[in-house]
Amino acid sequence: MGMELKLRQEVNHAYTWDLTSIFKSEEEYNLAVRELEELTFEIEKTYKGRLNTSNKINECLDFLQKWSILEELTYTYANLAVSVDQTNHEIQTRYMKLMNKLSDLDSRLSFVNSELMEADEKLILKAIKSSKANEHYLLDIIAFKKHKLHAEAERVLSALSETLGAPYSIYNRAKLADMDFKNFTVDAKEYPLSFVLFENEWEYENDTHTRRAAFNAFSKKLSEYQHTVAATYQTQVQKEKTISSLRGFDSVIDSLLFNQKVDKELYNRQIDLIMEKLAPHMRKFAKLLQRIHKLDEMTFADLKLSVDSEYEPEISVDESKKYIEGALSILGDDFLAMVKRSFAERWIDFVQNKGKSTGAFCSSPYGSHPFVLISWTDKMREVFVLAHELGHAGHFHLAHQNQNIFDSRPSLYFIEAPSTMNELLMANYLMKTNDDPRFKRWVLSTMISRTYYHNFVTHLLEAAYQREVYKIIDAGDSVHAFKLNEIKRNVLEQFWGDSVKINEGAELTWMRQPHYYMGLYPYTYSAGLTIATEVSKRILNEGQVAIDDWRNVLKAGGTKTPVELAKMAKVDITTDKPLLDTIEYIGNIIDEIIKLTEEIEA
Numbered sequence: 001m002g003m004e005l006k007l008r009q010e011v012n013h014a015y016t017w018d019l020t021s022i023f024k025s026e027e028e029y030n031l032a033v034r035e036l037e038e039l040t041f042e043i044e045k046t047y048k049g050r051l052n053t054s055n056k057i058n059e060c061l062d063f064l065q066k067w068s069i070l071e072e073l074t075y076t077y078a079n080l081a082v083s084v085d086q087t088n089h090e091i092q093t094r095y096m097k098l099m100n101k102l103s104d105l106d107s108r109l110s111f112v113n114s115e116l117m118e119a120d121e122k123l124i125l126k127a128i129k130s131s132k133a134n135e136h137y138l139l140d141i142i143a144f145k146k147h148k149l150h151a152e153a154e155r156v157l158s159a160l161s162e163t164l165g166a167p168y169s170i171y172n173r174a175k176l177a178d179m180d181f182k183n184f185t186v187d188a189k190e191y192p193l194s195f196v197l198f199e200n201e202w203e204y205e206n207d208t209h210t211r212r213a214a215f216n217a218f219s220k221k222l223s224e225y226q227h228t229v230a231a232t233y234q235t236q237v238q239k240e241k242t243i244s245s246l247r248g249f250d251s252v253i254d255s256l257l258f259n260q261k262v263d264k265e266l267y268n269r270q271i272d273l274i275m276e277k278l279a280p281h282m283r284k285f286a287k288l289l290q291r292i293h294k295l296d297e298m299t300f301a302d303l304k305l306s307v308d309s310e311y312e313p314e315i316s317v318d319e320s321k322k323y324i325e326g327a328l329s330i331l332g333d334d335f336l337a338m339v340k341r342s343f344a345e346r347w348i349d350f351v352q353n354k355g356k357s358t359g360a361f362c363s364s365p366y367g368s369h370p371f372v373l374i375s376w377t378d379k380m381r382e383v384f385v386l387a388h389e390l391g392h393a394g395h396f397h398l399a400h401q402n403q404n405i406f407d408s409r410p411s412l413y414f415i416e417a418p419s420t421m422n423e424l425l426m427a428n429y430l431m432k433t434n435d436d437p438r439f440k441r442w443v444l445s446t447m448i449s450r451t452y453y454h455n456f457v458t459h460l461l462e463a464a465y466q467r468e469v470y471k472i473i474d475a476g477d478s479v480h481a482f483k484l485n486e487i488k489r490n491v492l493e494q495f496w497g498d499s500v501k502i503n504e505g506a507e508l509t510w511m512r513q514p515h516y517y518m519g520l521y522p523y524t525y526s527a528g529l530t531i532a533t534e535v536s537k538r539i540l541n542e543g544q545v546a547i548d549d550w551r552n553v554l555k556a557g558g559t560k561t562p563v564e565l566a567k568m569a570k571v572d573i574t575t576d577k578p579l580l581d582t583i584e585y586i587g588n589i590i591d592e593i594i595k596l597t598e599e600i601e602a
Contacts, residue, residue, distance in 0.1 A: 004192065005194075005196075005352060005353055005354040006351075006352070006353050006354065007087075007353060007354055008084060008085040008087075008088065008353045008354070008355065008356070010353070011351040011352075011353050012351065014346075015317060015349075015350040015351050015376070016084070016346065016349050016350070016351055017080070017084075017346050017347060017348060017349040017371050017372075017373075018345065018346035018347075019077055019080060019081060019371075021345065021347075021368060021369065022073055022076060022077045022365065022368050023073075023077055029074065029077055029078075032070060032073060032074050033074050033098065033101065035070060036067065036070045036071060036074060036105065037101070037105065039063070039066065039067050039070065040067065040105045040108055040109060041108075042063070043060065043063050043064065043067065043109060043112075044108050044109070044111070046060075046063075047059075047060040047063075047111075047112070048111050048115075049111075049115070051112070051115040051116060051119065052119075052123070053123075054123060054126040054127035054129075054130055055130075057116065057119075057123070057124070057127040057134075057138075058127055058130060058131040058134055060112060061112075061131070061133075061134040061137060061138075061406075062133070062134075064109070064112060065133070065404060065405050065406060067109070068366070068405050068406075069366050069367040069405050070367075071102065071105075072365045072366050072367065072405070073365050073366075073367055073368060074098060074102075075098065075102065075365075076363055076365035076368070076371070078091075078094055078095045078098045079095060079363075080363060080371055080373075081094070081095070082095045083356070083357045083361075083373060084349055084353070084355075084356050084357070084373065085353065085354075085355045085356065086176050086177060086355040086356075086357070087354060087355035088355070099162055100162060103158075103159065103161050103162040104159075106158055106161060107155055107158040107159035107161070110154055110155050110158035110159075111151070111155070113141065113154070114148070114151035114154045114155070115151075116138070116141045117141060117144065117145055117148040117154075118151065121142060121145075124138050124141060124142055133404050133406070133407075134406065136406060136407050136558065136559060137406040137407075144258075146248065147247040147248055147249065147255075147258070148247075149246060149247065153246075157243075164239055166235075167232045167233065167235045167236035167239070167517055168236070168514070168517035168518075170232045171229060171232050171233070171514065171517060172514065174225055174228060174229055174232070175195060175229075175511075176195065176355075176357070176358075178225070179195065179221055179222075179225060180221075181193035181194050181195070181197075181198075181217070181218065181221050182217075184213055184214060184216075184217035185213075186209055186210050186213045187209070191210065191214070193214060193217055193218065193221075195358055196352075196356070196358045196375065198214060198215075198218045199358055199359070199512075200358075200375060200377060201377070202214035202215070202218070203215075203301075203304040204304050204305070204306065204309075206293075206305070206309040206310075208293070208295065208302070211301060211302070211305075212299070212301050212302075215301035215503075215505060216505060218505070219504070219505025219506075219508055220505070222505070222508045222511050222512075223505070223508060225511070226481040226484075226485070226508060226511060227480070227481050229481075229511050230479065230480050230481035230484055231480075233479070233484070233510075233516060233517075234478055234479050234480065236516070236517055237252070237469060237470065237473045237479070238473065238478065240252050240255070240256065240473075240519075241473045241474065243255070244256075251470070251474045252470045252473055252474055253267070253467070253470050253474070253520070256519045256520045257520060259411070259412070259519075260411045260412050260413045260520065260524070260562070261411045261413070261561040261562060262411065262413045262561070262562055262563070266413070266527070266562075266563075266573065266574070267520065267523060269576065269579065270460075270463070270523050270526055270527050270530075270579065271460065271463050271464050271467060271523060273576065273579050273580070273583070274456060274460050274526060274579070274583070275460075275464055275494065275495060277580065277583045278456060278457075278460075278583050278586065279494075279495050279496070279497065281583065281586055281587040281590050282453075282457060282495070282496075283496065283497055283499035283500070284590055284594075285448060285590050285593075286298050286303065286496065286499050286500050287499055288307070288590075288593065288594055288597065289302065289303075289305050289307065290302070292307060292308075292597065293305055297501050298499065298500050298501065299500065299501045299502075299503045300492065300496075300500060300501070300502050300503050300505075300506035301503055301505075301506070303453075303500065304449070306445065306446075306449060307441060307442070307445035307449070307593060307597070308438060308441060308442055308445065311438055311439075311442050312379055312380055312381065312442065313379075313380040313439075313442075314378050314379065314380070315378060315379065315380045315382070315383065316378060317350050317376055320382065320383050320386060321343055323383050323426070323429070323430070324339055324383065324386060324387060324390065324426075325339055325340065326429055326433075327387060327422070327425050327426040327428075327429035327430070328387065328390065328394070328422060328425060328426075330425060330429075330539070330547065331394065331425075331547065331550075331551065332547070332551060334398075335394050335398075338393070338394055338397050339390060339394075341369070342369075342370070342372070342390065342393065345369070347369055347370060347371055347372060347393070348371075348372040348373075348374065348386075349371070349372070349373045349374065350374060350375075350376040351375070351376070352375045352376070352377075356373075356375065357373060358375075360372070360373055360374040360375070360385050360386075360388070360389050361373050361389065362389040362390075362392035362393050362396075362419075364392065364393060364396035364397070364400070366400055366405045366408060367400075367405075369393075369397065370392065370393035370396055370397060372386070372389040372390065372393060373389075374386060374389060380442075380446075381446055381450060383426060384423050384426055384427075384446060384450055384451065385450075387422040387423055387425070387426040388419045388420065388422055388423050389419065390422060391418040391419035391420070391421055391422035391423075392415075392418060392419045394418065394422075394554065395418035395419070395554050396408065396409075398551070398554045398555050399554060399555060399556070399557030399558075400557075401555075402555040402556075402557065403555075403556075403557035403558070403559060406558075407557050407558050407559050408557040408558060409557065409558045410556075410557060410558045410560070410562070410565060411558070411561065411562045412519070412520075412521060412524050413524050413527050413528070413562040414524075414527075414528060414531070414562045414565050414566075415524060415528060416455065416524055416525045416527070416528030416529060416532075417527075417528035417529070417531040417532045417535075417565075418528075418532075418554055419528070420451060420455060420525070420528055420529040420532040420533075421532035421535060421536055421550070423447070423450070423451040423532075424447075424451070424532055424533065424536035425536065425539075427443055427444075427446070427447050427451070428536070428540060430443045431443055431444075437596050437599055437600055438600060440596060441593055441596040441597065441600065444589050444592055444593050444596070445593050447589060448586065448589055448590060448593065451529070452529070452586050452589075454525070455525040455526050455528070455529040456525075456526045456529060456582075456586065457495075459515070459522045459523070459525040459526060460522070460523065460525070460526045461491050461492065461495055462510075462513055462515060462516070462522035463520075463522040463523035463526075464491045464494075464495075465487055465488050465491045465510060466516060466520070466522055466523075468487045468490075468491070469484070469487060484510050485507040485508065485510075486507070487510075488506075488507045488508075488509055488510045489502060489506065489507040492506055492507070492509075527562075527573070529582070530573070530578050530579050530582045531565075531566050531569065531571055531573065531578065533578075533581070533582040533585055534569075534571045534578050534581060534582065535549075535550055535569045535571065537581075537585070538569070538570065546569075546570075549568060549569050549570065550569055552568060553565050553568045553569050556568065566578075
């Protein structure tokens with residue numbers, strides 16, 4: 001625990017990702033950027049003001065596909081380099097330079113959508129008839145027509161995109177560059193603290209005294225920045241409100257759901273049902289933790305404790321391979337081949353170093369392969385995190401092979417289904433590898449405290465909080481730190497009731513999540529996991545036919561709406577049933593953990 005984080009140049013490169021699979025050298029990257037510029041001017045020169053025949057429209061969009069692939073590759077290359085080392089100024093400068101350039105190029109090409117929006121619908125429909133590849137792109141144009149602004153206004157918004165994205169980058173700077181967490185002291189002993197150390201280590205610390213001290217030190221540092229971060233967030237939601245009003249949406253929420261292709265009913269159902277029906281199960285789980293750890297009281301700072309903290313198996317990156325391959329091979333030979341490549345060809349960044357982004361993510365640029373960021377801590381739980389990120393990787397790997405760049409990304413509502421699905425496959429697999437009650441309890445409680453807690457509790461409580469913020473913004477009011485603290489505290493108290501004490505500092509949890517800068521993202525985790533839970537039950541019960549259905553869903557990419565994708569896997573998300581089933585499933589797992597605990601203690 002007392003380790004200082006290494007600098008990026010000191011880590012073992014065998015466990016870092018290899019970005020040369022995108023561009024072999026700095027020179028090759030620069031050439032690609034130049035090519036992107038030239039392509040932009042070419043498209044502008046050839047098609048601006050001339051999108052008046054269906055042929056011209058399709059020709060232009062074919063070029064735009066090529067452009068989008070190149071843009072994604074250059075952006076990914078520059079961005080991923082920054083994400084593993086925020087302290088490197090050269091890499092930072094290269095990224096900022098590219099962002100400025102892309103914002104200029106984007107705004108030059110904004111004429112494409114503007115002209116298509118202005119075009120007669122009959123012309124667009126004619127273009128759709130003669131090009132399968134551009135069909136979905138053009139259908140989206142038709143759907144958005146009624147929300148378009150004047151062409152000049154669209155161009156201005158597009159030119160300002162970098163500036164409009166500022167709240168997110170300011171938030172990140174405050175969190176990862178400015179917040180200097182001094183060491184904290186427990187019984188005359190000093191311990192290091194940082195955002196990453198708190199979220200990866202201290203929150204799970206078994207010693208109550210140390211864990212709560214870390215929580216207090218962490219919260220104290222957050223509170224010093226609460227007004228700045230609140231102002232940043234207020235800027236974000238106010239911007240979203242302004243744009244949604246300009247575009248004639250009834251509310252911010254409607255405008256943010258528009259691109260997800262789901263309606264308010266699906267959004268509200270997710271939040272309301274979980275707040276009401278899942279809470280009793282999770283309170284029971286909190287009580288179990290309190291009993292196992294013999295805590296005087298159960299506080300918010302104790303919720304990440306594990307059921308059996310003495311037990312968690314240690315595992316190295318290399319040892320994790322056999323579990324990952326064993327659990328995911330069920331998805332097919334090509335899926336397994338992809339998993340093997342991801343290790344062999346260094347698609348994954350495992351190391352911990354100073355300036356590396358927190359958490360884990362998967363980036364899947366079209367025209368290359370996916371990249372996964374994770375900070376490996378040699379704990380078995382990382383196997384679930386890795387399986388999760390490889391779920392995103394496998395999804396886009398299959399979608400990219402079967403769809404063009406316009407059609408490869410599904411709605412945000414669906415994005416977390418393939419990833420959480422893999423966590424369930426991992427759990428099912430582990431349950432079969434070992435009969436020891438302690439191991440089984442470890443797997444089941446990892447499912448609750450990681451997979452379901454993360455997606456159905458952490459992110460869902462964010463979603464409930466976020467919904468309250470948008471209600472205030474929609475009513476024409478604004479938010480500040482004290483208001484955000486109050487909303488967050490209310491949501492936490494409503495969910496946990498009197499089974500968990502919401503200690504001071506818990507209300508600052510809204511400062512920890514980047515998700516609030518990404519629209520209505522938080523609620524989609526539970527939406528995806530609801531679909532995954534239902535499908536993984538089908539896989540357990542029906543085997544290959546359910547797997548085939550699921551693979552077809554993954555291959556479909558963004559060619560269908562979330563409701564249609566779920567239906568392909570025989571799940572109807574327009575009803576309460578999948579959600580109620582999933583909540584019941586979580587309740588059953590918790591009961592099973594309590595039963596195993598009694599067995600072990602006896």
